[in-house]
Structures are given as C-alpha cells and as structure tokens.
Amino acid sequence: MCRSPSRLVRELPGDFVGTALADYTESRVPSDVQIADYTLLRCTQCELEFSDPPEPAADAFYEWLDRVQEYYPGERWEWGEVARQVSEHVRRHGQCRVLELGAGAGFFLNQLKTEYGAQATAIERSEDAAAKLRAQGIECLTPQQAASALTHRTFDFVVAFHCLEHVADPLSMIVDMNRWAGPDGRIFVSVPYSPMFYESQWFDPLNHPPHHMTRWNQHALAALARQIKGEAQLYMPPALSLTARARMALCIVYQGPRWYLHRRRALLVPLQHPLRYLRELFVQARRDRVNAQAASDVVLAEIRR
Secondary structure (H helix, E strand, O other): OOOOOEEEEEEEOHHHHHHHHHHHHOOOOOOOOOOOOEEEEEEOOOOOEEEEOOOOOOHHHHHHHHHHOOOOOOOOHHHHHHHHHHHHHHHHHOOOEEEEEOOOOOHHHHHHHHHHOOEEEEEOOOHHHHHHHHHOOOEEEOHHHHHHHOOOOOOOEEEEEOOHHHOOOHHHHHHHHHHHHOOOOEEEEEEEEOOOHHHHOOOOHHHOOOOOOEEEOHHHHHHHHHOOOOEEEEEOOOOOOHHHHHHHHHHHHHHOOOHHHHHHHHOOHHHHOHHHHHHHHHHHHOOOEEOOEEOOOEEEEEEEO
C-alpha cells in the first residue's frame, strides 16, 4: 500500500489452511473449494500484513462458509457508532444519503432506512445478498455497475464494515470511497484489529487468506488515510480485562474455538495450567494500546480529510 519493503511473516500452505478451517467449522472443506498456497508479508513501514498472491477466495468458499455457519452477523458494535452520527446528521439536515460497500444482507442499511429515513445505496457482489437488499427497498449495485452509475453522485456517509480486509487492493477501495464521499461526506471503515488477542495462542483461519487478504492495526490505518491526504480517527469498544483475555486465549487452545459452549470448564483453565496462564498474562499486558487503552479486536476508523 505504501510501497515500502516487506518481510516474511509466515508461509500458509493451502493444506494447512484447509485443515484449520475444517477444525474451526467442524465441517470438511468441499473438494470444489480450492485453497491456494499463500505467503503472509508485513510492510516494514506501515505494518500492514498482506497476502501473496493477493487473490481472495472464490464464491464457492463463501457459499460453503455460509452453509456451515451464519456468515452475515445481525449486529455489530460499529453499526451503533455510525448510526448515531447518521441520526445527528438527519437532525441537522433533514435527510441523509448513505452508501455501504459490501452491505451483505442489509441489516445496517435497513436500520438507517427504517429509523432515520436515510436514502440507502449498497454495493454488493453476492447475488443472494443483492436480492435480499432489493427486497428491502435498498438500491443495490454490483461493483461493475457502481463504477459508472455513481460517477456523478456523492453521499453524506460512505461506509464499509469488515470489507476492506477482503479486497485485493485496499488502496483502490479507499480512493473510490473518497470520490463517492465528495468534499463533505464522511468515510468510515471497520476491520478486525490484528492480531486479535487470542491469536497469541491460536491460528485463526478466518483472519488469514483466503478469507482476509490484509490484516490491519493503527499504523496501517493511518497509512491508508494518508493515501488520500487524510488522517484516521480510531474508535473501539472497551477491550476485555487482562485476566479475561489471558484465560480466553488459553481456552481456545485447550477446549477449541467453541470453548464458550462449556463456560464452567473454561473457568478452571487458569488453575489447570498456571504457568502458561502466567506467561499469557505477560503477553496480553504488552498488547497494542489505542487511544490509551488496550486494543479491542475490532476498530472503526473515520478517515478525515
């Protein structure tokens, strides 16, 4: 993104990632879901981690993932944060035009349309998701249609929630968002804050390629904003406590990614593995700090120009 040198983080053979995905979903990866061999690199300047090759998963991957677990969440913390800003805009100006990239099933846009009367437009590549959006009365464009249909249109808010990490070229995406926001619109993006706290102990296959092409922290988001001569204002929910993060990181190791189904047993993990728990406390104590607080696992960035 910033054209600086990069260094190797780790090799990610397709077989290794496929096994991790099967363990996580408790479902065999279908034969038609091809997972390439990837390399994860980190920029030495902005610390963005990115995959090589920069080839996102094919549609068959997401169709499988949606079958084995609900892919589109019904609620996100950051939706409430942006909705408050939209509400204030409507109070001041009487109307609001919102464009969401990667709108999924349309939960967020439908909320804005229903509660605040916002004019909602979506860009969505999934045909199934697009059908759901249009059924809710939301204007929906494919990425190809958007390139021409939005040439002379601007929006009060241009948002993308957990979309940036999926694209092969995040720089082109933020340039497009900047153009659609015009001189007065506001740009919001949310991404997982990587590494997430439990990744100190466990490889998360859904926060690596082919699912996520990039992994973001505060330095990478600041560099992204500089590409359009802006700066990133970061917002986060409160992180879990130090002890909770250490305990949950170990729960994934000893009880698997669905440890939360056995919460009573999870309480015993620090007692069963005291030395490893102590070491994990030191690891979590060194976690990145954002806005003078320990980093949560999700970050909302407003790109201010």
